[in-house]
Amino acid sequence: MDLEITGKRALVLGASRGLGMAIAKSLAAEGVTVFAAARSRDKIADWSKGIENVHPVELDLGDIVSVDGTVDMLLKDGGVDIVVNNGGGPPPGTAEAAQRSAWITHFESMAANLFHLNTRLLPMMKKCGWGRIISITSSGVEQPIPNLAMSNGIRAAVVGWSKSLANEVASDGITVNVVMPGRIHTTRVDELDAAAAKRTQTDVKDVAAKSLAAIPVGRYGKPEEFADVVTFLASERAAYVTGSRIRIDGGSIKSI
CATH class of the missing domain: 1.10.287 (Helix Hairpins)
Incomplete structure (x- = not known):
């Protein structure tokens, strides 16, 4: 199946390891020019050796100056067609024990700065009449995971933002979806x-x-199994899928 995204440009966050790395590789295999971003540019450079269409980018989602610097660079170069919002999670802990300062710190890096980054990249997608925004959350947004209270709460905010944005930009040819990994x-x-x-x-x-x-x-699950679903959602073939939450969890979420 031709996914019809050869030549598209993608920004993949959290691409130094794990799901982000697998997604970047999957998109690159489909002919997408991938800007693979993370705090550790060197780690991306290591795994992407020999993959000409992967470009390592240093980006710290916890630092708004770093976020704006990356966006400025991308916009100057023509913007991107695909954004994969994938970031690290907060440390384990209960809701009762979580302090206000920790909520603020992690909400900024996992949500507020993420929203800001996408808002700045959207106008170029609208101008092109085509775009894909895919946010990686967690099965905890549907079935809260014990001792991961901050992750459950903050990622749920990303789901609400994603659904709201999906409704706003659907007529511009832009799809916005959430993908929930289980135990990958x-x-x-x-x-x-x-x-x-x-x-x-x-x-x-x-x-x-x-x-x-x-x-x-x-x-x-295998990271590659997860990444291939994300790549399909980023494709032209998935143009009618928006405002959705997609589970990739081996059936572990108990609700229908």
């Missing part, structure tokens, strides 16, 4: 399993086994 085997998931093991004073293998038991397909 990345470094982030390994870190969360380790944190859970420490908190419950159990072996990390037992934590992983408990997680696997709750997934109907009986395994963690």
Whole structure:
């Protein structure tokens, strides 16, 4: 199937590892020029060696100056057609224990600065009459994950923003969707399993086994499986999909 995105330009955030890296590779394989962004430009440069259409970009979502600098660079160069909003998550913790300062810090990097970045890139998409905005959240926005209160709360705000924006720009040829990963085997998931093991004073293998038991397909997902769904949503073939939440979780979310 030809996804009809050869020659398009994409900004992929959080692309130094995990889901962001897999998405950047998947888009690049379809002929998309990918600006792969993260705080560690060197890590992107390492994995993208030999991939001519991947361009490493240093970007810190927690620093508005860094965000605006990246947007300025992209707009000067013609803007982008596709934005993949993918950022790191806050540390584990309960809602009761979360402090106001932590909420503000993480909301800025995970939501406010993300919204600002997309708002600045939108006019060029509107001018072209084509665009794709895809936000990576978490299964926690539908089924809150214990001890990840800040992630559950802040990512839910991204879902509300995404649905609102989708309705506003649909007539401009721009789709806006949310993709929710379940247990996709990345470094982030390994870190969360380790944190859970420490908190419950159990072996990390037992934590992983408990997680696997709750997934109907009986395994963690592969980053590439997740990335290919995102790439389809970024394509011309998915032009009628907008304002949606897509689960990639092996069936682990219990609701319909």
